[in-house]
Amino acid sequence: MSAVAPAVAGDVFEDTLGTYFGSGLDAADGDVATLIRAEGQRQSGGIELIASENVVSRAVLEAQGSWFCNKTVEGYPGARYHGGAEVADSLETLGERRACAVFGAGQANLQPHSGSQANLAVFSALLKPGDPVLSLDLKCGGHLSHGSRANISGKIYQIHAYGLRPDDGRIDMDQVRDAAREHRPKLIVAGGSSYPRELDLKAFYEIAESVDARLLVDMAHFAGLVAGGVLGNPVDYADIVTTTTYKSLRGARGGMILWNDDALSRPLRTAVFPGVQGSPLLHMMAAKAVGLGEALQPAFKDYARRVQNNARALADEMMAHGLDVVTDGTDTPLILVDLTGLETDGQTASDALSTIAITCNKNLIPDDPRPPTTTSGLRFGVSAMTSRGIGEPDIRRVGKWIADCLLGRIQDPGQVRRDAERMARGLPFYPMS
Numbered sequence: 001m002s003a004v005a006p007a008v009a010g011d012v013f014e015d016t017l018g019t020y021f022g023s024g025l026d027a028a029d030g031d032v033a034t035l036i037r038a039e040g041q042r043q044s045g046g047i048e049l050i051a052s053e054n055v056v057s058r059a060v061l062e063a064q065g066s067w068f069c070n071k072t073v074e075g076y077p078g079a080r081y082h083g084g085a086e087v088a089d090s091l092e093t094l095g096e097r098r099a100c101a102v103f104g105a106g107q108a109n110l111q112p113h114s115g116s117q118a119n120l121a122v123f124s125a126l127l128k129p130g131d132p133v134l135s136l137d138l139k140c141g142g143h144l145s146h147g148s149r150a151n152i153s154g155k156i157y158q159i160h161a162y163g164l165r166p167d168d169g170r171i172d173m174d175q176v177r178d179a180a181r182e183h184r185p186k187l188i189v190a191g192g193s194s195y196p197r198e199l200d201l202k203a204f205y206e207i208a209e210s211v212d213a214r215l216l217v218d219m220a221h222f223a224g225l226v227a228g229g230v231l232g233n234p235v236d237y238a239d240i241v242t243t244t245t246y247k248s249l250r251g252a253r254g255g256m257i258l259w260n261d262d263a264l265s266r267p268l269r270t271a272v273f274p275g276v277q278g279s280p281l282l283h284m285m286a287a288k289a290v291g292l293g294e295a296l297q298p299a300f301k302d303y304a305r306r307v308q309n310n311a312r313a314l315a316d317e318m319m320a321h322g323l324d325v326v327t328d329g330t331d332t333p334l335i336l337v338d339l340t341g342l343e344t345d346g347q348t349a350s351d352a353l354s355t356i357a358i359t360c361n362k363n364l365i366p367d368d369p370r371p372p373t374t375t376s377g378l379r380f381g382v383s384a385m386t387s388r389g390i391g392e393p394d395i396r397r398v399g400k401w402i403a404d405c406l407l408g409r410i411q412d413p414g415q416v417r418r419d420a421e422r423m424a425r426g427l428p429f430y431p432m433s
């Protein structure tokens with residue numbers, strides 16, 4: 001008897017091996033290929049102002065689609081649970097080294113699958129269930145993963161919130177100090193998803209120090225401006241810094257943790273794996289490493305400066321044409337517009353802008369009278385358009401279109417849409433053959 005099973009009649013597996021390894025997506029799956037092309041057309045043909053988006057380099061895209069996709073590892077370089085990890089070890093070590101170089105940090109962990117995972121890992125490394133945490137109120141621009149009741153962070157820990165000064169919309173550091181004294185948090189979190197201004201890192205540091213709390217700065221939205229030297233570096237003040245690697249940092253989708261104190265290394269690493277995750281996504285690790293390599297180049301400093309200039313120009317132009325910009329401007333890539341004086345809401349306004357080829361998102365404003373599903377605000381960000389090379393004159397034109405649209409001053413929306421699409425198509429994008 002032969003040990004080899006006889007070929008089963010009709011088994012075509014072997015016949016497909018050539019195309020399995022050789023065919024591109026167009027030939028292999030026309031349905032998905034068509035959708036990818038359509039998404040490329042959509043992205044290149046409109047004004048993309050969603051604050052959490054960016055346009056990564058072709059090199060980052062290529063790394064994401066690489067053979068690292070096939071590899072499973074668990075653990076950390078030099079201490080893995082699977083064989084064949086030597087190349088993965090080199091990759092992860094390279095990525096960590098670049099992250100440390102970009103932000104001047106002693107230690108980095110690139111394994112978190114997302115920013116929320118990074119935050120959950122930090123919470124679980126530093127806190128026991130029920131421990132008090134002080135973070136920016138979600139209604140004032142905080143992030144879900146900082147203790148929203150809808151998020152696991154808000155179910156496990158005892159969350160106290162600080163807010164904004166009603167007169168100028170800035171974080172109320174007196175409130176932070178008072179709340180810290182009253183609630184004695186183990187962890188203070190700074191950073192949010194729709195706070196447009198630079199954080200007072202020194203004040204956060206001093207408050208955390210004075211109540212013996214750890215300080216976590218989540219720089220997800222403005223990490224690119226820190227990397228480019230435009231904003232102060234939270235790594236110099238916080239015990240731990242988390243970020244997403246996409247958004248203004250312009251790399252792969254995912255999260256990252258930075259810190260200096262070696263005593264935190266073991267708790268943080270074990271909190272990520274095996275605490276909240278299994279194996280890391282090595283193809284995303286490769287793409288993170290590529291993005292961080294780009295952030296080390298001189299051109300990234302210019303990119304960061306342009307992001308800040310474009311954001312300020314967009315905010316200026318919106319205000320000059322009658323919109324209410326929260327805090328009257330921005331230091332970061334993002335802008336929050338308050339619609340309460342207008343006869344519209346966030347949902348309606350964002351729908352109206354999409355008819356003139358401008359994409360953004362509805363967002364709560366401080367003490368929003370409407371629910372998160374409707375909102376009274378719009379959030380804009382310029383990271384993506386800046387990556388495509390948009391300059392100040394064009395971003396100002398966009399600002400005027402937005403104001404005209406929201407204030408009902410556009411006579412011919414079709415014409416504005418064509419102008420916006422022409423502007424977008426005139427900017428660089430990936431080759432799309």
Ligand SMILES: *Cc1c(COP(=O)(O)O)cnc(C)c1O
Nearest residue numbers: 114115116143192193218220221
């Ligand atoms: C975007 C963001 C996150 C999380 O990002 P995900 O990758 O979507 O999990 C965390 N914190 C802040 C402040 C953010 O803006």
